Amino acid sequence: MMSWERTFEKWDSYQNLEPNLKQELKQLKADPVALEDAFYKELTFGTGGMRGVLGAGTNRMNVYTIRKAVSGLANYLLEHTVNVKDRGVVIAYDSRHMSKEFALETAKVLGAYGITAYVFSSLRPTPLLSFAVRYLGTVSGVMITASHNPPEYNGFKVYNEDGGQITPSQASEIITYINQVEDELSVPYLEQDELEEQELINWIKDEIDNAYLDKLQGISKWSADEMAKEKTMPIVFTPLHGTASQLVPKGLKQLNFTNVHVVKEQAIADPEFSTVASPNPEEHQAFTMAIEQGKQTNATILLATDPDADRLGVAVKNSAGDYQVLTGNQLGALMLDYLLAHSDKALLRTGRMIKTVVTSELGKAVADYYGIKTLNTLTGFKFIGEKIREFDSTGESFVFGYEESYGYLISSFARDKDAVQASMIACEMAYYWQQQGKTLLDALYELFARHGYYFENMQSITLKGKQGSEKIRLIMDYVRNEPLQKFGGLEVEQTEDYLAGTRKFKDGQVENIELPKENMVKYILERDCWICLRPSGTEPKIKCYFGVRGTSEADSKDKLATLQASMDKILQATIEV
Structure with missing residues (x-):
């Protein structure tokens, strides 16, 4: 195994190294600790993909670590799936630095293996990528995102042909193929014009969005008449400089919510996330601007999605008239209770609720109350997606899945946590309780009184x-x-x-x-x-x-x-x- 010093020398002497990375190497030479950290290991490819700081080095996110990962993925797909070249791989990306470039690099390497790439022409949410895999019937999907990490991060997230994150066993095999790539600097790839000439790249525009929105409307528990009624309940929504700025308002419009206010400053796709300390709805400071707008509009509910729109945070007014951010455990239990209370009991006989082992036991108590079995998985929504897939052969049915870190899935037409779905049910639920003269906090304390x-x-x-x-x-x-x-x-x-x-x-x-x-x-x-x-x-x-x-x-x-x-x-x- 090559020492990190020799690996650095290989990069430093490579004549065709990307100019910005070449410049960074010059700066790293003056900082031995930072230099070692950039090269002392290869960026870890974990159970869902890889994520790391942007920059030069084998322990950083850059075009070379992306190419190596894609090369390994391509070889894995060619060995383990059928009709790979025709079915292809769908690729989406978020608002982060280098996201679009990494998406294109992914397509370029796939093209060198003769594998067709379907690439979104502009940024899209992670759950839409999951849906697109299933809708297009591709063998895999790749999402370029670092979720809610700081601005200096980006990531490479891999999905299987079911639309779920790759399982640990799949990840282990992909890692084997990645490790067989001896030199990340010499991975073969095609240029964009070559991809287009050979029809190895297809640019996706609105088709997937429209199909997703059709499915999204079906998760509502309202009748057609209830859905058609105009709902003037004030809603404030912030996409936190990310990917949900289009789909969430469109979804709410389908439910006939007509008083939706988007935080304009945070609707801008800004890779620096300049209006927040962290683009993570789990952090209450991310709601600062939404709360200001909520006060101006007397909003009933505030919604905040993270940059790749797989996590949702919600804030509602408390008894003092201030906005209180619900925890992921609390919002999940509320949504579960609402969904089960408004479902046909006959259809719930085989129903299963799935949560992670670090998610609140309140969810299990709610599920028990309605006669629904709870299944626990390890931390990570990939395990929830894997369990849903098992239901195809067991006869069990999926009713809800969630994790404490603000991830929820209502319907399995996507197989990863979906903040767009969750936004719809959160607003529908808030409207329902408002019609009863109650807030979501009132509903939460009713759950506490019932279950502990x-x-x-x-x-x-x-x-x-x-x-x-x-x-x-x-x-x-x-x-x-x-x-x-x-x-x-x-x-x-x-x-x-x-x-x-x-x-x-x-x-x-x-x-x-x-x-x-x-x-x-x-x-x-x-x-x-x-x-x-x-x-x-x-x-x-x-x-x-x-x-x-x-x-x-x-x-x-x-x-x-x-x-x-x-x-x-x-x-x-x-x-x-």
């Missing part, structure tokens, strides 16, 4: 670079190997190690966890509480999730604070070693 006060939180620690990766490893080793008995005075009843695939009970019994392996540890505590730790798959972070169930809001908040303080001590002690 489920509260959750997540905290993350960012540990960048090579040293950060080592500290994350030490933390996971500690919580996995030390016999922890209590957290915040609450006894550990079960310890779930998803890397080992085992669940250990406090009496010593052990059983297998029937899920794929993942570097994650979850402690099930007494009194319906839990803690889970996992390294992020897309960012240099370790995440710690907390869930409690209390007898009141105050009781739940006290439990959360106690658990977090207990875990903080463990994390800080490990980091400082």
Whole structure:
């Protein structure tokens, strides 16, 4: 294996290196630590693709790391799928730096293998890419996006022929093919004019959008008469400089919402996301401008989608008249309750709700109330998409899927989390409760009164670079190997190690966890509480999730604070070693 120094020398001496990357290499020479970080490893291709900082080096997102990944993907597709060259691959991209360029590079490398590419002519949401794979019948899909990461990031996300994110087994095989590409600087590709001459590239305009909007209208629980009624409920929507600026307003118009206000400054596709500290609707600061406009319009509901429109955040007024951002767990439970309450009970007999293991247990309580079975998956919507595909042969039916990080899917015509779908149901639901004289917060507290006060939180620690990766490893080793008995005075009843695939009970019994392996540890505590730790798959972070169930809001908040303080001590002690 070539040392990182030799890899750098190879890049530095390559005569045809992209000029901007050549210039960056000159600057890196003056910073040995940054230079090593750019070359000490290859950018990780994980279970869904790769994501990283833009720049020069094998550990960065650039045209060469893209070409290498596409070359591996092309070889995998040619070996494992049928009619690859004719069926082709569909490619979409978001508003980030280099997104359109990376989309075109993907098509160029596919073209060198004789594989047709369908490329959107302008930016589109991730869920539309998922839908397009199914609509066009392609063998795969590629989405160029880094979701809600900071502006310096971009990513390469791969979808299988079902429209879902590639599964871990598929990713593992693709990685094998990628690793067979010996030199990322010499991957073959065609120029754009060659692609067009050979009809190996097709530019997509509005066809997929229109087909998607037709499907979108079908997720409503309203009758045709109810849908036709004009609804003047004020709505404020911000796409946070991303891809949802067209589809969400069009979808709301189909439902006859006529009082929709778009935050104009944030409807601009800005790769710097200049009006927000982070383009992530999980961060409450992302709602600042929407809240200002909400106050001016007396909006009932505020919607915020992340740049690739697969995550949705919602804010509604509280009793003090201020806008309160719902958590992903809360919005998911509300949508699930609304959908099940307005569904034909006969059709729900085989219904399944799917959530991740770090998502609130309130969702399971709601599903139980309506007689719906809950299935748990690992963190990541790819596992929810994989489970939906299994239903084709099991006779089970999908009714809803969600994860705590603001990802929801209402209908499986897309197979990834879909903020456009979620926006429609959130507004429909808000309108329904408004007609009952209630807000979404009123509806949420009714769920708490019925099922218990489920509260959750997540905290993350960012540990960048090579040293950060080592500290994350030490933390996971500690919580996995030390016999922890209590957290915040609450006894550990079960310890779930998803890397080992085992669940250990406090009496010593052990059983297998029937899920794929993942570097994650979850402690099930007494009194319906839990803690889970996992390294992020897309960012240099370790995440710690907390869930409690209390007898009141105050009781739940006290439990959360106690658990977090207990875990903080463990994390800080490990980091400082």
